Amino acid sequence: MITEQLYQLFLQHPVISTDTRRIAPGSMFFALKGDKFDANKFAEQAIASGAAYAVIDNAAYKISEQYILVDDVLEALQDLARYHRKQLNIPVVGLTGTNGKTTTKELINAVLSQHFNTQATQGNLNNHIGVPLTILTINSTHEAAVIEMGANHQLEIELLSSIAQPTLGLITNVGKAHLEGFGGIEGVKKAKGELYDYLAIHPGVERELRTVFINHDDNTLLTMAGARSFENVVYYGTQGEGNIITGKLIENSPHLTLEWTKGDAAESYTVKSQLTGVYNLDNILAAISIGTYLGLSADEINKGIAEYQPKNNRSQIVQTGTNTLICDYYNANPSSMFVAIDNIGKITADRKVLILGDMFEMGDEAAAEHKAVIDKAMDTPVDERIFIGPDFYSQAPQGHEGFYKTVEDVIVALQAKQIKNSTILIKGSRGMALERLVELFG
Structure with a gap:
């Protein structure tokens, strides 16, 4: 079955299930394979539990019209999400990075939620399965989305960017992580830079300009960005000219309080967060910058920052x-x-x-x-x-x-x-x- 036909079924049954232990009535079950299991074997159980359709890639399990046979279930899921994303005309923030990406995602979502009906990556569902599943939860009521993209090998961010198709992109930082999979720090730079590559190659249209947000304090990101040509670049940080937001730390005892200013304006704003760690200053400034860029007021932005409570044992x-x-x-x-x-x-x-x-x-x-x-x-x-x-x-x-x-x-x-x-x-x-x-x- 081609993606367009699968999409018509998805519009009638816009809930995706991948676990037979949690089948939503009327959903579409995708029989994904794992290292130690083949979910094709559970397709019949999914239908019995209330799924409207089961998407499979083994013809031996097709026993009725409710079983949709595709060449590869994972690719079908990714293609469906990619097709769905193309139907959406909303700001989509795509972010990756070595450290802080989940906290930054949560902060951006907390800020944007003060003004928009947003959808964001849940938990750490930021991989080749989690990203398409998140995209497929975005519906016509949503006004903005925040998609986290993680990777431990080359070309993963390239794949995830092609699915999420971000209009606003952010790399939090580039550091030493997953060195075994990336092949050293240069491999990390190359892998994270795949988000920059996507934004440079896909300039967007007039209503949907691709915009890159860059921490002006981070020389590695500045060098990576300088090697590419972008349609629109927005800077933020604690220093540098031309920033959309410039901020500084006021207190760290242990919660962070910061002061921030829009552009060259004389007026500044102060907000006390519930985060600890000087390193989270950059993450907060990123969220403030995206909120400012999308037109939120200072009061809305500060409310989002102040109310965000870290969880999942991150700072x-x-x-x-x-x-x-x-x-x-x-x-x-x-x-x-x-x-x-x-x-x-x-x-x-x-x-x-x-x-x-x-x-x-x-x-x-x-x-x-x-x-x-x-x-x-x-x-x-x-x-x-x-x-x-x-x-x-x-x-x-x-x-x-x-x-x-x-x-x-x-x-x-x-x-x-x-x-x-x-x-x-x-x-x-x-x-x-x-x-x-x-x-x-x-």
Whole structure:
């Protein structure tokens, strides 16, 4: 079945299901394959559970007209989303980056939601399946969309850009993450730059100019942008001429308060956020810039920033009985480790503790990058440092305490020696499951 025909069915049944455990009545079930399963086998169950149609790519499972046979279910889903996107005439923000993209996405959505009916990527559904599923949830009532795009290999952002077809594009930053898949930092630049490539190659039409938002403080992004020719470029940051928004940090104790100004205007605005981390200043300024560009008032923008509450253990502050926890253990890479460590060094607190877990997907750079993080932590003014995981443990200085092979080892140590009256940064890769430590700081 061709995409146009599939789209006509989608208009009649505009809900997509991919999991037979959560079938929406009247939905279209797409039998996606995984590494260890073939959802074609569950198509009959999907129909029995209330799906109107099941899209399959194995003819052996086509037992009635409710089973739609395609060459490849994943490609059919992506093509359907791409076709649907072309029918939409709304601003679509597409963003990627090494660090901060989910927080930035949430901030942009929080700001734009003050004025528009928006749709945004839910959670971290930012891959080759999540992006098309998000696009297919946008309907005629929505006035703007914010689409996060993630990648750990080359050409993924190119694919996701072709599906999301952003009118406004943003790379938060380029740093050391997924080095194993990208093949080093130059590979990261190339991969993230695929968003810039899309915006340069697809200039849009008069009503839908492609616009690139660039952090004027980031020399890497400026160099990457300078190698391409864009239709429309908007700058923001803490310095530089010609910015749509220029901002500065007022307070970090531990929540961020900032002051920002539109263009060359004399009037400035102040907003207190619920975020911690100096590194989040750039993310907030990006959201303010996009809100300003799309015509929101300063009051609307500040309300969106002030009301946004971080979640999912990304720079999330948790108050316990005697401690202040900075829970930042959703993910970790050398770039995000450095800025998080630097931030706690600058925070005003009576006692500060670093608890750092291994960084995953470092490939051949694992030893060197973990050693660099240890050196950074040792040079940062904190009262106690704890390193967890085999990569950190293997780099422990001789005779130095505070290095543990496993989280279980740390739990035993902390049960014997409790930490109290401290500001504690807990950061590591998701696979370390550092959330198991939180209950120790009650």
